[in-house]
Amino acid sequence: MHAGTHGDDVAVPAVRSKGVSMSSILDLVDRHDKFRASALNLQASENVVSPNVRKAMSSDLISRYSLEQDGDDAYGGTRFAREILHQVEGEVSSLFGFRFAEVRPIGGHIAAEIALLATVRRRENIMAIYEEDGGYTGYVRGFLPDILGFQSYRIPYSRERQEIDYTALEKSVSNISPRAIVLGQSFFVRPYDLKRVREIADRSGSLVIYDGSHVMGLIAGGEFQPDVSRYCDILLGSTHKTFFGPQGGVILTNDEDVFENVRANVTWRTMDNYHPNRVAALGVAVEEMKRHGKEYARKVVANARKMASELSERGFTVKYAPWFTSSHQVILDRDPAYVKGGSCVRVSRVLEENMIIIDREARVGLSEVTRMGLSDMGEIAELMQRAVEGQDVRKEVSEVVAKEKMQFW
Ligand SMILES: *Cc1c(COP(=O)(O)O)cnc(C)c1O
DSSP states (O other), X not given: OOTTTTSSOOOOOSOOOTHHHHHHHHHHHHHHHHHHHXXXXXXXXXXXXXXXXXXXXXXXXXXXXXXXXXXXXXXXXOHHHHHHHHHHHHHHHHHHTOSEEEOOOSSHHHHHHHHHHHHOOTTOEEEEOOGGGTOOGGGSTTSHHHHHTOEEEEOOEETTTTEEOHHHHXXXXXXXXXXXXXXXXXXXXXXXXXXXXXXXXXXXXXXXXXXXXXGHHHHHTTSSOTTHHHHOSEEEEESSSSSSSSSOEEXXXXXXXXXXXXXXXXXXXXXXXOOHHHHHHHHHHHHHHHHHHHHHHHHHHHHHHHHHHHHHHTTBOBTTTTTOOSSSEEEBOSTTSBTTTBOHHHHHHHHXXXXXXXXXXXXXXXXXXXXXXXXXHHHHHHHHHHHHTTXXXXXXXXXXXHTOOOOOO
């Protein structure tokens, strides 16, 4: 229906001279594109997509609907959209080694919401890694638990070691009997002892849900938490942080009942249309990951380790020395971030003035520069150091950016 747009015979007011505002948005998009194309992106939550992923993303599918119902579709013209959806489901399951995949969630957060709706009832409990320990804000009070009507408890966690306190977890789980133990972090540098978590969960009949949003590309490439499909009931996450896809989310499981419940919580409960162009683009990304994921993930983690030690040698306070990281992230200490530099927010701003982008939360991410073929971490670390010390390094940064060339597609 088009109620309210062209419905009544009310004269359309003379706002047709939209030319100005239309082109100014396009102009801003253009400026954004040029800006980001000339900057070195080290944000841990972001990645670049290949020309083929972009092609699928901007195809005709961008404005289409498809909604399967009783072996048919509520819409017409969906023959290829449906074939794409089913093929992508199959490819995502085989890539991650799970029996079932739900690829329609439009983000990692929505994937988490769907997975929790599918498995936890009102007034039941979950345990999650809290924000203060690097966990995802969505799992703490005020957010998903409040919306969905359950209590969230903190998974005991040692910040210094970046490790779950398994002995304390065992106690808490037996007291709380959570319906689900939700693992995964937004500040994520070390995998878990999943065998141990599984044993603890089994004693209380709890599910183990793994939010791999940040590390999906590394899991796919076999570099991070390779035992996730063996020990977890659900793996969910974003498709665009270390993975090669456009922004979106996936849910994976081996359990048919869980999968049925996941399916039942998508259409009309958490979303309606699923952005078929996005699913097609995800499919292209999965094909790229199948061909190149191993090499990509290995290089990302190697570059992160190298970057951590290069930054550390240049006076940055990098957390978790001497091992630093097992993922794509290098985490700088907030206070003080740099011996002469003050807080990480300032460091991030100063770097951005010099066309090097890290987030304001002190994470340095190596996925994008790795995908763009850069391998000299010392060179980047040195530019970061000089920028933080007050030098203008924009020219040198643009020379590094000029060397970037997309790999793995
Ligand atoms: C980024 C993130 C999310 C949210 O993902 P979106 O794709 O942005 O919706 C959820 N969980 C964790 C652990 C994250 O880091």
